[in-house]
Amino acid sequence: MQELTKGVLLQRAGESLEVAGRSVQYHLLASWDGTEVIRQFVPQGKWFGLRPEEGWTALETLHIISGEAVWEGAHQRVVLRAGDSLTGRPVQEPCSLRAVSDVTAIYVSSLPVFHLISNEVARLRELAVAVETKDGYTREHCARIQSLSARVGQLMNLSPTEQHYLLYGAFLHDLGKVRVPDAILKKPGALTENEWAVMKQHTIFGREMLARTPLAGAAPILEQHHERLDGSGYPYGLKGDAIRLDAQIVAVADSYDAMTTERIYHPAMSHEEAVAELQREAGRLYRTDVVQAFLEVVSGLEPEIKRKGD
Numbered sequence: 001m002q003e004l005t006k007g008v009l010l011q012r013a014g015e016s017l018e019v020a021g022r023s024v025q026y027h028l029l030a031s032w033d034g035t036e037v038i039r040q041f042v043p044q045g046k047w048f049g050l051r052p053e054e055g056w057t058a059l060e061t062l063h064i065i066s067g068e069a070v071w072e073g074a075h076q077r078v079v080l081r082a083g084d085s086l087t088g089r090p091v092q093e094p095c096s097l098r099a100v101s102d103v104t105a106i107y108v109s110s111l112p113v114f115h116l117i118s119n120e121v122a123r124l125r126e127l128a129v130a131v132e133t134k135d136g137y138t139r140e141h142c143a144r145i146q147s148l149s150a151r152v153g154q155l156m157n158l159s160p161t162e163q164h165y166l167l168y169g170a171f172l173h174d175l176g177k178v179r180v181p182d183a184i185l186k187k188p189g190a191l192t193e194n195e196w197a198v199m200k201q202h203t204i205f206g207r208e209m210l211a212r213t214p215l216a217g218a219a220p221i222l223e224q225h226h227e228r229l230d231g232s233g234y235p236y237g238l239k240g241d242a243i244r245l246d247a248q249i250v251a252v253a254d255s256y257d258a259m260t261t262e263r264i265y266h267p268a269m270s271h272e273e274a275v276a277e278l279q280r281e282a283g284r285l286y287r288t289d290v291v292q293a294f295l296e297v298v299s300g301l302e303p304e305i306k307r308k309g310d
C-alpha cells in the first residue's frame with residue numbers, strides 16, 4: 001500500500017489487508033472504527049448473501065459489481081446484476097443468493113463482520129468447542145452460552161460494539177482451557193490445590209490467546225468470567241462494579257448451563273432448580289440486574305432450549 005496524500009492509501013489490485021474463505025473469497029479492503037469494506041468473489045454455483053447474527057444491529061450493504069446472482073423466495077425469483085444492492089438494517093432473516101455466474105460484490109458493514117469469516121476466528125471457535133468437549137460438555141455448550149448471553153445483552157441495552165464482543169467472549173469463554181493439561185482437565189476426582197491453581201489460570205490464558213487477534217476486545221470477558229460479586233471468584237477476586245457487565249452476563253449463562261448439564265462430578269439439575277439457585281445467589285455472586293434479565297430470557301424460551309441436560 002502506498003500513501004498518496006496524508007491519510008489516503010492506495011491499494012493496488014491483489015493487495016487486500018486480509019483474505020479469508022476457501023470457495024467464496026473475502027478480501028478486506030478497508031476497515032476503520034468498526035466499519036468494514038469487503039470485496040467478495042463468489043464462484044458460479046456458490047451461495048452468498050446476508051445472514052442475521054443474533055444480537056447484531058449493523059447496517060450491511062451488498063453491492064454487485066459484476067456477474068449475476070439469483071434470489072429465490074417462496075413465490076418469486078429475483079435476478080441481481082451489476083449495480084444492484086441489498087441492504088439490511090439490521091438483517092433479520094437470512095437472504096441467500098446463488099451465483100449464476102462468477103460474481104464480484106462489495107460488502108460494507110457498520111460493524112466488523114470480517115471476523116465472522118476470517119480463518120483465525122474459525123480456528124479459535126474450533127479450539128473452544130474442542131476444549132469444552134474434553135471438559136465433559138457437548139458441542140452445543142459454546143453456542144448455547146453465546147445465544148443466552150446475546151439475548152441478555154440485548155435486553156440490557158448493550159451498545160452494538162459491546163454486543164459484538166459479548167457474542168465472541170461468550171462463545172470463547174473457556175478457550176484458555178486449551179493450555180490446561182488433560183490430566184487436570186479430565187481428572188474425574190477432586191483437584192489438588194496445585195491442580196486447581198492451574199485450572200484457574202484458564203481465564204488468564206484465554207485473555208492472552210485473544211490478545212493479538214481480531215477479537216482482542218473480547219479478551220477481558222474471558223479473563224473475568226469466573227469473578228463473583230462478593231470477591232469469591234478468580235483469578236483476581238474482583239468485587240462488585242470492578243467486574244465487567246459483559247463478563248457477569250457470561251458468568252450467569254455459563255453457571256446456568258453448567259448446573260443443567262450432567263458432568264462427571266454432578267448430575268444435571270432441572271431448569272427450576274437452576275433458576276432457584278441463581279435467585280439465591282443474586283446480589284451475592286451475580287449482579288441482580290443480570291440474573292433478572294437472564295431469568296426473563298430463559299422464561300421465554302422453548303422447553304428444549306431451557307434444558308434438563310443434553
Ligand SMILES: [Fe+2]
Pocket residue numbers: 173174202225226
Ligand atoms: Fe471458565
Ligand SMILES: [Fe+2]
Pocket residue numbers: 141173174254
Ligand atoms: Fe463453560
